[in-house]
Amino acid sequence: MSMWEIGTWLACIVLGPGALAIFLFFLRDARKMLQGLEKQSSDREVNDRTEA
Amino acid sequence: MIENLNLQLDLLDYTIVILYLGGMITVGLWIARKVRDFTSFFVAGHLMTTPLLISTLVSTYYGLDVTFGVSEVSFEEGVMAWFVYSRPYYLAILVTGLFVARRLKAFAFLSLPDIAEHFYGKGTRVTMALANFLYNLPILSIIGMGVLFKITLGLSEIQGYLLGASIAVVYTLLGGLWADAITDTFQFVLMCVTLAIAIPFAIQMVGGFEWIFAQLDAKYFASMGEVAPGYLFALALSAFSVFVEPALYQRIFAAKDERSVRRALLIGILLWAAYDWGVTILGIAAAAAVKQNLLPADIEGRQALIHMVLVSLPIGLKGFFIAGILSAAMSTVDSYLLLSSGNMTYDIYRPLFRPDMSDAALLRWTRIGIVASLIPCLAIAVYFQRITDAWVFMSTVLTPTTLVPIMAAIFLRGTRKRLEGLLSSLVGLATVLLYYGLVTLLGQEQKDSYVLTVYWSLHTLELWREYSLFFALPLSVAGFMLGSALSASARRK
Numbered sequence: 001m002s003m004w005e006i007g008t009w010l011a012c013i014v015l016g017p018g019a020l021a022i023f024l025f026f027l028r029d030a031r032k033m034l035q036g037l038e039k040q041s042s043d044r045e046v047n048d049r050t051e052a
Numbered sequence: 053m054i055e056n057l058n059l060q061l062d063l064l065d066y067t068i069v070i071l072y073l074g075g076m077i078t079v080g081l082w083i084a085r086k087v088r089d090f091t092s093f094f095v096a097g098h099l100m101t102t103p104l105l106i107s108t109l110v111s112t113y114y115g116l117d118v119t120f121g122v123s124e125v126s127f128e129e130g131v132m133a134w135f136v137y138s139r140p141y142y143l144a145i146l147v148t149g150l151f152v153a154r155r156l157k158a159f160a161f162l163s164l165p166d167i168a169e170h171f172y173g174k175g176t177r178v179t180m181a182l183a184n185f186l187y188n189l190p191i192l193s194i195i196g197m198g199v200l201f202k203i204t205l206g207l208s209e210i211q212g213y214l215l216g217a218s219i220a221v222v223y224t225l226l227g228g229l230w231a232d233a234i235t236d237t238f239q240f241v242l243m244c245v246t247l248a249i250a251i252p253f254a255i256q257m258v259g260g261f262e263w264i265f266a267q268l269d270a271k272y273f274a275s276m277g278e279v280a281p282g283y284l285f286a287l288a289l290s291a292f293s294v295f296v297e298p299a300l301y302q303r304i305f306a307a308k309d310e311r312s313v314r315r316a317l318l319i320g321i322l323l324w325a326a327y328d329w330g331v332t333i334l335g336i337a338a339a340a341a342v343k344q345n346l347l348p349a350d351i352e353g354r355q356a357l358i359h360m361v362l363v364s365l366p367i368g369l370k371g372f373f374i375a376g377i378l379s380a381a382m383s384t385v386d387s388y389l390l391l392s393s394g395n396m397t398y399d400i401y402r403p404l405f406r407p408d409m410s411d412a413a414l415l416r417w418t419r420i421g422i423v424a425s426l427i428p429c430l431a432i433a434v435y436f437q438r439i440t441d442a443w444v445f446m447s448t449v450l451t452p453t454t455l456v457p458i459m460a461a462i463f464l465r466g467t468r469k470r471l472e473g474l475l476s477s478l479v480g481l482a483t484v485l486l487y488y489g490l491v492t493l494l495g496q497e498q499k500d501s502y503v504l505t506v507y508w509s510l511h512t513l514e515l516w517r518e519y520s521l522f523f524a525l526p527l528s529v530a531g532f533m534l535g536s537a538l539s540a541s542a543r544r545k
Contacts, residue, residue, distance in 0.1 A: 005261050008251060008333050014326035016248035023241045026103035036099045037230065041088045
């Protein structure tokens with residue numbers, strides 16, 4: 001098997017299973033990030049009301 | 053086979069594409085309810101973690117220009133597309149991940165012109181914001197979507213521009229960077245996985261690697277190809293744009309911490325390299341398919357990849373691949389429209405005309421700016437006969453205007469002076485405009501570009517339009533040094 005072939009199959013592994021693995025890690029983090037977003041938004045609303 | 057070239061999609065393929073487009077709008081609508089302030093809208097509240105950063109970085113930075121551009125070069129020249137065109141960028145990204153990101157995370161910036169104002173004042177901020185705005189208009193991806201919809205859905209190119217751009221605008225308008233990044237994540241998976249699936253089908257169709265090696269010239273497997281040293285150097289210099297790439301900066305600012313950015317960029321390099329290699333091999337497979345009469349001999353290089361894949365994939369997977377290609381385009385269009393809108397509203401309009409603008413008003417104006425940015429994009433896409441003319445200019449205008457002042461601000465010790473940044477960015481911008489104008493007006497058309505031949509004594513010098521950085525970067529450095537000297541002299545007086 002030539003280096004070009006090895007490189008091609010490695011690229012397929014990185015793009016296929018590799019990208020899917022990153023997506024799974026994203027799903028793991030998603031809830032925490034969205035909670036952070038909601039907290040920031042509610043803090044901002046409280047601040048706006050206080051300033052008003 | 054050529055007569056029966058079947059690029060038409062089946063009902064199943066159409067269903068997959070429609071589900072994908074509907075899904076992106078749904079995500080945008082859902083996330084929009086959670087985004088209520090400008091920082092959340094523009095830099096995702098500085099909350100992004102590594103996996104989200106990887107997805108949004110990889111999918112944003114790689115659009116149809118890379119997908120069709122790299123495969124076009126490999127279709128015509130071979131593996132040099134990866135070694136010559138793509139490799140310098142990985143090095144630049146590595147340097148950014150290891151050195152630049154850490155320095156940037158030490159400040160609470162939201163945009164690249166923010167850095168300019170912090171170190172050099174409003175004049176440099178506005179000059180950089182203008183150059184950023186021109187660079188950020190995602191014209192090539194919008195044109196790519198038009199071509200894609202024309203080939204696959206039979207729409208006119210203008211209908212294709214409007215359909216693809218409108219969907220990207222809707223979810224970006226609603227949810228800003230959050231919607232952009234979360235849709236980017238799905239788009240990232242689609243563009244990578246569909247490419248990984250397409251490669252074995254394409255290679256099998258042309259009879260495997262043995263047939264590819266046997267049928268193509270040896271030049272297809274020469275890593276450095278037959279590129280002139282001057283052109284090689286120009287390509288390597290073009291990778292400097294990574295150091296001031298607005299989408300990259302926006303994501304560095306959006307990251308939870310410096311470690312998340314560093315990890316994302318290092319893992320991203322692996323994915324970018326794999327993606328580039330994937331499209332390089334598909335371009336080479338298309339060249340082998342032409343030799344075997346599986347594809348027409350007069351096929352355009354830019355369309356080689358899409359023809360190769362659509363001919364080799366079965367029904368159903370074609371739909372997924374179109375969704376993957378659309379993902380590559382839309383993830384670029386949405387991110388850069390958001391950035392160009394930020395340039396108009398946050399970087400120029402607010403500091404110059406309404407410094408007291410409230411957060412809610414800024415958010416409203418940025419949303420209006422997203423639609424407004426789309427108008428010049430569509431106008432250029434529709435009216436320009438030769439899009440490369442506009443694109444070469446836009447892609448080269450950023451680096452000379454921003455690189456020197458930004459790198460000096462980040463890395464040089466001591467206090468920066470207003471004149472250093474202002475002169476450096478103005479001289480860089482003026483040189484690019486002048487060089488581009490002169491070579492386009494006085495030069496000869498050659499290989500989709502322009503060349504101005506200068507005769508000097510017994511020598512001739514060929515000035516390609518892509519060589520603007522050779523002049524603009526040194527002059528930008530000179531402008532910076534002049535600004536430094538003038539500031540020192542004024543202080544002494």
